[in-house]
Amino acid sequence: MARLPLYLRALTALAERGVATVSSDELAETAGVNSAKLRKDLSYLGSYGTRGVGYEVEFLQHQISREIGLTQDWPVLIVGIGNLGHALSNYGGFASRGFRIAALVDADPQRTGEEVAGLKVRHSDDLDDVVKEFNIAIAVIATPAHAAQAVCDRLVDLGITSILNFAPAVVQVPEGVDLRKVDLxxxxxxxxxxxxxxxxxxxxxxxxxxxxxxxxxxx
Amino acid sequence: MARLPLYLRALTALAERGVATVSSDELAETAGVNSAKLRKDLSYLGSYGTRGVGYEVEFLQHQISREIGLTQDWPVLIVGIGNLGHALSNYGGFASRGFRIAALVDADPQRTGEEVAGLKVRHSDDLDDVVKEFNIAIAVIATPAHAAQAVCDRLVDLGITSILNFAPAVVQVPEGVDLRKVDLxxxxxxxxxxxxxxxxxxxxxxxxxxxxxxxxxxx
DNA sequence: GGGCACTTGTGAAGCCATGCACAAAGTTGC
DNA sequence: GCAACTTTGTGCATGGCTTCACAAGTGCCC
Known part of the structure; x- marks a missing residue:
């Protein structure tokens, strides 16, 4: 479900405030959804609530993390280190949520070797090596629109099946590859x-x- | 409808390739949607297609632009000029689509006066003036998570009713205000x-x- | 230990979006 | 000008998501 990250964020906020248990009504309001929907979503993961009391914040937090797969480390590759790629590389929100920017790649030879967010930018000719070396499963496309499809095709060829596209272009992927787009x-x-x-x-x-x-x- | 921008993008791509008319099947494939859905969406705007022929690319492009409201100029304010704010300010994709980054604001006095993307960064104390001066209707929040709600509240107080939130936080807005979030x-x-x-x-x-x-x- | 207040989990109804399938409309070729 | 082909626009059925409403379960207070 696409709402689990939302719940997780709401739970994190509650945990930081020191809240120990929360009712579906409260959590739903914090997350900005209907409480019945929230309960149904959660019940799909299993019965993690206590009737008359609510949900234990930390426990539920952990259950959702596990469900999403955040208990493991996800090395992420960013392709295209322009303004946006820079911002993404330096964006702190990833690391705290189980994602690690593992490698940066750009097509511009001038950028190759440059250090961004503590990582050396590699040339896109080395894409093959980079993907293998860092065991990349998730890639982010932050290239200009015209390069997006070509980059995407290469990533797919290298066996990557989860791609997040920031380029303002419609990108096609074959069956079995998950493509999400964030379009400013x-x-x-x-x-x-x-x-x-x-x-x-x-x-x-x-x-x-x-x-x-x-x-x-x-x- | 949330798909209109997608169609618009597909049409722009076709126009650049010099395509004059397009069938719903082709356009649907380019945009990655079902052709019946596309036709239904378009018919909602009016009958802009010709049976037996298809849709005239440029004409449809213009109709959708008008429907979305891109024929007018939208001055956009960005609050929070960190990495992400920087990237957004320099992001070329906005200008070409009817949006103009009109003003930048940051809470850090050290950043005030700094020039980013040809604009002087203003201090957030001046938010009131900036919004009036540039006639801002749409604001982008690119602050850290903990500041997002406060910034949002101030924007709403100043009469802004369209807000795009990039901060990784759940932000509440009153009825009548449109809040969209992009959550990396x-x-x-x-x-x-x-x-x-x-x-x-x-x-x-x-x-x-x-x-x-x-x-x-x-x- | 029993009643009360509270909250979850879920059956059921309603709603909206999707997609099929086809009639209506237009174009091309002869 | 007619027939065959193409493509739009849309009625209708289907399916999934959302929401309501309530029974079942749990803790608290006396």
């Missing part, structure tokens, strides 16, 4: 869409619609 | 979850489950 401008576009709606429909009238409207009112 | 580690966690599943269920057996299994087979 898409998110902004969705916000803009709603924002436009809020600002009244009048502004959004097209010329055609205006003509229609004028006809309709007999203007 | 959540995405990785979802990948890790599937990756773990692929690597065989045996590895994922808990001690308890192993005992159950042993009992079940009479061991």
């Amino acid at each position: 401008s898409t998110e902004l576009q969705i916000l803009a869409y709603h924002e436009q709606r809020k600002n009244g429909a009048a502004l959004a009238l097209t010329a055609e619609q205006a003509v229609e409207l004028a006809k309709a009112v007999g203007g | 580690s959540t995405e990785l966690q979802i990948l890790a979850y599937h990756e773990q599943r692929k690597n065989g269920a045996a590895l994922a057996l808990t001690a308890e489950q192993a005992v159950e299994l042993a009992k079940a087979v009479g061991g």
